[in-house]
Amino acid sequence: MISSREPTDQAGHEMDILIFGLISASVVLLSSVGFALILRTEGFLHIAHGQMLLLGAYTGLLLSNLGLHIAPTAIGAALFTGFVGVLFYGVLFRPIKARGALVLLFTSVGAAYVVYGLVGAIAGKRMLAFDLPPVRAFQLFGQPFMTVYELAIVIVAIASALCLHLFLAYTSPGQAIRAVSDDEALARVRGIDPMRTSYLVWFVASALGGLAGVFLGILGSLHLAMGWQQIILILATTVLGGIGSIYGVMLAAFVLAFGIEIGLLFVESSYRSGLAFLIIIVVLLVKPQGLQALWGGGAGRTH
Amino acid sequence: MEGLILFAVSMLTLGAVYGMLCLALNLESGLGPLWDLGIVSFFGIGAYTYVLLTAPPAADHQSYIFGFGLPMWIGVVASMVAGGVAAWLIGLPTLKLKREYFLIVTLAFAEVIRQVYANEEWLTNGVAGIYGLQQPLRSTVPAMQYSYVLLALALLGLAFAWAVTRSIGASPFGRACKALRENEALAITAGIDPRGVSMRVYMVAGALAGLAGVFGVWYTTLIIPGQFEADLTFFVWAALIIGGIGNQRGALIGAFVFILLHDALRFIQVSGEWAVTLTSLRTALVGLALILILRFRPEGLFGERPVTFAQRTPQEAERA
């Protein structure tokens, strides 16, 4: 963390939960919506999405080290990651689309190892960080609130999710995406080109992932395992939100992030992603239909 | 030359451990209906169970409270029991889930379990791990020859896993597993109880993976949480896909091909910075192999084949 926040009293502690929860929810949100979008339109778990975060973060670092300001760096990294996503779709996934979810899933695992391995070969295993000018946190009600970076991240993340919603709901390419994910054959009949829609989905989803990666790097540090760590959280969010439900995922990101922050009061911080899954497991145990029943679908079997 | 042979023996031993995991995974995911992304859970639980039962009590600098120093065979049996029981416990809430949820939740359990190894120092000595663990039959041969003994033991374990999975595959129970994989609704009309059959096959796979955990410990002589990351699950899946899902022989060959692909480059000795690059490229190579296999030979090196019956009727049997 760039800012250091020493909790002074109980009120400060609760404030911390709120702030940390908000920040981590923002990043989880940004990483998960893209994953959910791909899951919804393509119907498989894109494990390599975690490595898109890694790619975004390290591309950002490269641009930043070239002397670019952090804002164009983030945009550049997102665009680059988006194009890699499009490339992945065109070269890897589109040709084997008909072979079923398991083949696509493990092709994605393969792609994840390729990205992970190549980034590792170039950047090495050391922990790295963005070289940003240090800033002090804003004060709010006499308590340290957020740094300008953190505030920007929260705003950008929430705004991106909101834009995605507006895009899906009100623009014609957005409606095409929804139509294709609901029923590809029907969409084709209505004159929508599923292929073009798919390219768009992959670009948007991957770019959001790349952006999330840069944000993760700004908030903490860059290390090779970050993609794998984040995909675990993304999967947890996906289960909680209901597989394939984009709006469910948006809500789940917040539920999960705050759940984790509260849970961390009781267990060590190294249990972070474990805690996310504990939440999921408890939800499934208590109510097999899970929270996702709220959005329809349900995780249970028909018999 | 000597070094090369020892390296090959070591790779074969590791291949045998992977082979056991592949056979276990093939049983539940190739033959059976379970898309399990948490096979490493049982591998780890088997390994830790074995170590905690057989290791000596903790030294001053260590903090685990168990370490009973029991005989190895008790540890071996216990590792299988622990793997099976763990599968039962995980299966209770998860086997009622749809396949894609099962996939994620088993991955989740594996991650939670790994974090337990890393954090609960009183139980596992945490990330520091436990080093210098005993190997079986160590004192019977000169140190130089021990790796051959270990290889023989690993192959014995592999043969055991082969016999168990093959026998299940040929049994009516194996057919029930396959029927569930192929068409669950129809299998139900044949009177097959999906929960019960899935649970049993999941437990057997868990027990075999637990046993593989013991061999993993014998191979490395140490145990640390880092050995039980989700990577291993993906590697075992990759090996199985390369070899051919649903085919016993494929599972076996896949394991050794994978080791060749992933670990053979380890023989090249390089210095510091280059070693990191090489390790990373090795991982990328595995990813590339997985992509290419799925693209151009999705059934793997040995695809599933129709099961035929050499002898159809008693009359034919008599004639033969």
Next chain:
Amino acid sequence: MLEASAVHLSYGGLRAVDNVSLSVEAGRIVGLIGTNGAGKTSLFNVISGFARADRGTITFEGARIDSEHASAIARRGLVRTFQTPLGFPRMTVLENMLVFSRHDGKARHRLAGGSRVPDDVLQEAMRTLDEFGLAARADIWVQDLAAPELKMLEFARAMMAQPKLMMLDEPAAGVNPALIESLVRHIKDLRERGVTFLIVDHNLKFIAEVCEEVYAMADGRIIAHGPSAEVIANPDVIRLYIGEAADKADGRAEQSFTSTNHEQGVQQ
């Protein structure tokens, strides 16, 4: 043999089965007709345990089965089929048969080729396959069978389970006339051997030919019941079928979506 009384089932507000009572006597061939979306498949699902009735009781040979798991109901000898006879695609024809055998579980005898099957079960399977003209195809994967062969395999497979009551879901759908004739022959032949049938179908000619007794459903309710000739001549039933034909002519076949969607749900 089978008694359903006052069965209700609704999906999210839609009443798929509404206060249906139906009984099938042992040794009879009973038909169930109705337009798409009338609730026939839903009723099938409830009886076979693939869906839970909201209310009502179902008994089979005097025992309550309405809270039993579908697999337990199947083990009682009540075996159903599905609209699409997929089988187990990547298992051989013979394996498909063995899965349904009631005695396969006792297998201890080992055969060459790596699979264990008792001799008598294997013989029974081959005999049954022969009867349905599939003996030569025993060792190929079911996914490589032609559609008519799949249809025949469906019967042959179900016979291995030694069913007391067979519930056939649209056995004549998409089947050519010659094959329908053979279906009729097989059904009648099996009845002679003591199997009772409950058959859902659209094809009134087929139902009239094979069934002695027919129930007609519309909007989740039973609207007519009696000897098949009578029911098929019933003005309400005729109106229904003519209405459906008119709907189809208009291109309004929305109703059919509900039944096919649900069928897919079960097949998952």
